[in-house]
Amino acid sequence: MGDYKGIYNRLFSEYGPQSWWPxxxxxxxxxxxxxxxxxxxxxxxxxxxxxxxxxxLSAQDLRDTTRExxxxxxxxxxxxNVKADRLLEFVHWYCQQGQYExxxxxxxxxxxxxxxxxxxxGPETADDILLYAFNRKVFVIDAYTRRIFxxxxxxxxxxxxxxxxxxxxxxxxDDNTQVFNEYHALIVRHGKDICKTQxxxxxxxxEVICPKLGLANS
DNA sequence: ACCCAGGGTCATA
DNA sequence: TATGACCATGGG
Numbered sequence: 353m354g355d356y357k358g359i360y361n362r363l364f365s366e367y368g369p370q371s372w373w374p375x376x377x378x379x380x381x382x383x384x385x386x387x388x389x390x391x392x393x394x395x396x397x398x399x400x401x402x403x404x405x406x407x408x409l410s411a412q413d414l415r416d417t418t419r420e421x422x423x424x425x426x427x428x429x430x431x432x433n434v435k436a437d438r439l440l441e442f443v444h445w446y447c448q449q450g451q452y453e454x455x456x457x458x459x460x461x462x463x464x465x466x467x468x469x470x471x472x473x474g475p476e477t478a479d480d481i482l483l484y485a486f487n488r489k490v491f492v493i494d495a496y497t498r499r500i501f502x503x504x505x506x507x508x509x510x511x512x513x514x515x516x517x518x519x520x521x522x523x524x525x526d527d528n529t530q531v532f533n534e535y536h537a538l539i540v541r542h543g544k545d546i547c548k549t550q551x552x553x554x555x556x557x558x559e560v561i562c563p564k565l566g567l568a569n570s
Numbered sequence: 571a572c573c574c575a576g577g578g579t580c581a582t583a
Numbered sequence: 584t585a586t587g588a589c590c591a592t593g594g595g
Contacts, residue, residue: 372576373576384576385576386577388575388576388577389575389576389577389578390574390575390576390577390578390590391575391576391577391591391592391593392574392575392576392592392593392594393575393576394575394593394594395575395592395593395594396576398592398593399592427591427592428592428593429591429592430575430590430591430592430593431577431578431589431590431591431592432590432591432592433590433591434578434579434589434590434591435590438578471578471579472577472578472579473578474577474578474579475577475578476576476577476578477577477578480576492576494576494577495575495576495577496576536576537576539576540576543575543576544575544576
């Protein structure tokens with residue numbers, strides 16, 4: 353089973369509200385979700401600042417940018433050639449679908465399917481967008497989630513994305529979207545916080561259950 | 571110098 | 584289905 357809400361409460365009392373996702377508009381959230389793939393958020397912020405200065409954080413303007421021009425601007429976020437293509441693939445789809453006003457009318461399953469049809473958007477990025485840009489009640493799974501909760505003995509360490517997402521969504525069925533929002537952010541925050549204090553420490557949550565959770569490994 | 575970050579795709583077996 | 588290679592910058 354596992355006390356999923358209990359872990360949430362411990363994380364929340366330890367760290368407090370995380371105010372995710374950082375970003376001024378839903379569209380900026382979506383762009384950030386693509387840029388942050390396997391990348392530290394600090395580097396994503398630099399790339400987003402460049403896009404803002406170039407006035408490219410609207411769908412229309414971004415769509416008319418060349419891949420080469422885009423690659424230069426998002427360079428700090430890494431994988432810049434790959435991500436330039438992914439941003440363009442996404443924004444083309446986004447405009448074709450009628451942007452936010454049209455997409456927000458879709459059911460969550462339909463919207464998710466649409467996002468996943470875009471080359472460069474996988475399950476985690478799609479769920480980031482669903483939760484943090486469209487405010488849909490989906491649980492975002494990442495590497496921290498899988499590590500922490502498999503070490504807790506709640507799930508198998510080899511569990512794949514969809515089954516793990518289902519576990520969280522079933523266990524948090526009675527909770528609202530804000531809890532889903534906060535929970536994923538807290539999981540990420542927990543990993544960052546510990547690693548900042550003790551980089552690669554064997555006591556770090558990435559390797560064993562962090563003492564901060566009050567759940568010593570044994 | 572080494573590890574890895576708020577992943578995803580593609581080729582291979 | 585399940586690994587492995589690849590993408591690439593910047594912080595600790």
